[in-house]
Amino acid sequence: MHVGIRLFASYADALGTRTIDATLPEGARVRDALAYIRALPGADQLPPAPLTAVNAAYAPLDHALAHGDEVALIPPVAGG
């Protein structure tokens, strides 16, 4: 399946991109998308357990993905 991955703020700087198209096996979960990202250059700067979201809502690592989902890594927030 194909999923879109979005990066923001310091994580986008670390990876040098804001969007990634990933091809993952059927049955993939958020942790598989994270593993995909971890193999990319610059990913060593990501923390051990970044917050994750699917389709604009916080989602845990075991959340099952569907084709076309949008996964996001959420850096520590700083609104206010």
Add this chain to the structure above:
Amino acid sequence: MTHVALVYEPIDIARLVARVASPSSGAIASFLGTVREVNEGRSVTGIEYSAYEEMAEREMRQIVSDAETRFNNVAIALEHRLGDIALGDVSVAIVVCHAHRAPALDACRFVIEELKKRVPIWKREHYADGSRAWVDNRATTATREVAH
């Protein structure tokens, strides 16, 4: 009535008050967050805010909805500014209207604390020496409730 928005222009506080004020209200509480000149000893010249906009708006709506459940009969207007913001400018504004002051003040506090914990908005500070750095709210929020 309820109003939530991310904006790229200066926030108009009077307009937010007008959105929530009603004849039944005896209290209007507000909170304005502004860009501070010094952060952790460094001289700040400006801030740039960015967001995962779809998600930030959704989380802001959820927080306002939670506040409406928790504090009966509040009307809430919430705006957060994005983009480059100068020193002293308002980055976030919350206006809460209720018949009485206690729920209005409590709901206002609730909204800003929740926003700082979980809304996906980021800021990069620009310093007098020309450097820039991403900053986060963890130093000022005791716990993060959205962790896995």
